[in-house]
Amino acid sequence: MKHSTQVNLIHQIFDAIDRGTPPMAERFTRNDTSAYTSSERAARERDVLFRHHPIVAGFSSQIPNPGDYLTEDLAPVPILIARNTAGELRAFVNICRHRGAKLASGCGHTAKLFSCPYHAWSYDTDGRLVAIPDDYGFEGLDRAASGLVALPVSEKYGLIFVTPTPGDNNAIDIDAMLAGLGEDIDSYGIASMAHQETRVVRRRMNWKLMSDTFWEAYHIKVLHAQNVAPLFVKNLAMFDAFGRNTRYIGVRKSIEKLRDLPQEKWDLVPHTTILMNLFPNTILVMQSDHAEIYRIFPAGTHVGESVATISILAPEPSPKWSRTMDLLLGVVDQDFTLGEGIQHNFESGAQRKVIYGRYENALEHFHRSIREAIGEV
Ligand code: FES
Ligand SMILES: [Fe+2]
Numbered sequence: 001m002k003h004s005t006q007v008n009l010i011h012q013i014f015d016a017i018d019r020g021t022p023p024m025a026e027r028f029t030r031n032d033t034s035a036y037t038s039s040e041r042a043a044r045e046r047d048v049l050f051r052h053h054p055i056v057a058g059f060s061s062q063i064p065n066p067g068d069y070l071t072e073d074l075a076p077v078p079i080l081i082a083r084n085t086a087g088e089l090r091a092f093v094n095i096c097r098h099r100g101a102k103l104a105s106g107c108g109h110t111a112k113l114f115s116c117p118y119h120a121w122s123y124d125t126d127g128r129l130v131a132i133p134d135d136y137g138f139e140g141l142d143r144a145a146s147g148l149v150a151l152p153v154s155e156k157y158g159l160i161f162v163t164p165t166p167g168d169n170n171a172i173d174i175d176a177m178l179a180g181l182g183e184d185i186d187s188y189g190i191a192s193m194a195h196q197e198t199r200v201v202r203r204r205m206n207w208k209l210m211s212d213t214f215w216e217a218y219h220i221k222v223l224h225a226q227n228v229a230p231l232f233v234k235n236l237a238m239f240d241a242f243g244r245n246t247r248y249i250g251v252r253k254s255i256e257k258l259r260d261l262p263q264e265k266w267d268l269v270p271h272t273t274i275l276m277n278l279f280p281n282t283i284l285v286m287q288s289d290h291a292e293i294y295r296i297f298p299a300g301t302h303v304g305e306s307v308a309t310i311s312i313l314a315p316e317p318s319p320k321w322s323r324t325m326d327l328l329l330g331v332v333d334q335d336f337t338l339g340e341g342i343q344h345n346f347e348s349g350a351q352r353k354v355i356y357g358r359y360e361n362a363l364e365h366f367h368r369s370i371r372e373a374i375g376e377v
Contacts, residue, residue, distance in 0.1 A: 001184045006268040009238055010258060013251055022217075022236045024358035031354050031367050033346040036206040042303035044374045049280040050164070051076050053373070054172045056282040056295055057091070057162040059313060060155050062107060062195045067125060069114075070107035074297040074307055077164035080104050081153060084125040085112070091153035091162045092127050097146045123148050157182060158191030158313070159278075179243025181276060188269075188286050193313040196290075196321040199329065200309055203336045205343040207281065207298045207306040208370070213335035214275055214283055214294075215239075215362040217250050223334050227327075239362040244279035244369035248362050279369055290314035290321070292328060304343050 016022050035041060057072045057079050066087050071094050072079040080094035080103060096103045101118040104110075113122045113130065122131035127148035132138055152163040154172040161172050175182045203210065213219070217237040221229045231252055238249040255271040268274075274286040285292040291313045299305040310329065312321045345351065356363045371377050 001187050001268065001274075003264075003266075007263050007266055009249065010255070010266050010268060012238060013233075013236070013255060014259065016236055017233060017251075017255075022359045023238065025361035025364070026358070028358050029356045029361075029364045031356065031364075033352055033354060035367065035370075036209060036343060036346050037303055037349075039301075039303050041374075041376075042206070042298060042301070044376075045280075045370065046076055046298055046301070048374045049370065050297065052163065052165050052168070053280060054152070054154075054161040054163045054174075054177060055280070056159050056278060056293070057081060057153075057164075058107075058160045059195050059293070059311070060158045060160060060191060061193060061313065063089075063160075065109070067109050067111060068107075069104055069110060069125075071102075071104050072162070074295070074299075074309065075162075075164045077151070077166065078102060079151060079162055079164060080114075080148070081160060081162065082110070082114075082125045089153050089155055089160065090126060091151040092148035093151060093166050095149070096121055097129065097148070098132075103148070157185045158193065159185075159282075177243075177245075178278065179245055181242040181245050181247060181278070184247065184274075185276065185284065188274075188291065189315075190284070190291050190313055193291060193315055194317060196312040196314050196317060197325055198309050198311040199325060200307065201329070201332075201336065202299060202305070202307045203340055204305055205336065205339040206304055207296050208367070209339040209342055210294075210296045210306050210308055210336060211277070211281070211283065211366065212363060213332070213339060214277070214285075215246065215248055215366055216357075216360040218357065218360060219335075220250075223338060224331060227331055227334075235359065237359075237362075239365070241365050244373065246275075246277040246279075246362055246365060248275045248277075249273070250275070277366065280373070290324065304347060 058070045062070050063083050066083050066085050069082040078094040080092045082090050084090050096116040098121045101116050103114050103116050115122045120133050124130050129143050129146045149166045152168050152172050154161050156174040221234050233251040236251045240247045250273040252271045258266050270288040276284040281296045283294040293311045296308045299307040
């Protein structure tokens with residue numbers, strides 16, 4: 001983040017602390033609980049937000065070299081991302097053209113070819129079909145038209161975006177999508193951090209409930225009273241919208257130390273947790289010495305099930321990142337367990353609305369952005 005922006009925010013933070021109230025919207029708002037329970041709504045979200053919208057499908061540091069690949073199974077379309085022999089990124093539907101086997105799984109390095117585990121049709125890292133064992137059984141097959149189906153892919157700031165729509169020829173304009181947040185992300189140096197660990201969490205709750213818990217600081221002093229609450233200024237966060245994306249800054253009590261320093265030495269990052277929602281489903285959390293990245297998806301087709309990957313990226317590998325992961329999973333487990341209860345409550349049909357307080361307005365932005373994107377305004 002630009003230093004001038006940091007200084008500006010720190011002044012606003014001190015004003016809020018001195019005033020005793022956080023920045024607030026004009027008025028509270030409401031949202032329909034059907035956003036979390038309607039299967040029609042879920043189908044529209046899956047189509048618009050997870051099939052036709054670019055999503056973060058991995059990190060550049062996972063596949064730095066030619067021949068490296070990773071697969072993504074949580075999006076509605078199975079994705080294979082590979083770095084070709086020239087070092088360029090390629091993304092494909094991870095389905096063998098012969099009879100539909102998953103061509104690759106997990107992540108790894110392929111010398112030159114992807115060979116299907118079923119009958120060994122082989123494709124190069126540009127997706128061309130280059131070998132069919134006993135090919136006399138496929139006489140007349142147009143090999144050039146039987147390569148892997150390509151998907152739009154682009155990488156920037158260490159993040160790999162893919163649009164999981166076969167046949168989509170639109171290039172992904174990452175900076176246009178991030179609507180000004182790219183400069184911030186760039187400044188944190190995520191592109192030069194290495195992927196340390198990823199864990200997968202499945203929950204019986206709508207994917208938006210998983211995300212909601214990040215967009216207000218109101219619950220921290222209650223739900224997280226025993227772990228992170230003592231570190232943070234009570235009910236204070238700085239919210240800014242960047243198009244449909246969100247920047248949300250939780251403030252640590254240690255920010256008070258900056259009052260004694262000259263402004264040119266002010267640094268926001270060590271005294272805050274900077275959360276960014278890369279619309280729709282990727283949450284990038286910048287901590288002082290590492291980044292945490294959540295990618296949240298609807299699981300299958302049920303409106304009340306979700307799955308998330310939680311990853312840590314950091315400059316240096318260390319066993320401490322596993323402990324960091326354990327700690328953060330302990331915190332979000334409190335959020336997600338509570339969220340499962342909310343999902344159950346909403347599915348009972350006994351409550352039709354929720355209320356977003358004036359200092360919960362980042363939630364209003366998140367949900368309004370989704371309604372706009374799916375044409376429900
Ligand atoms: S399904 Fe892949 S080679 Fe047969
Ligand atoms: Fe929380």
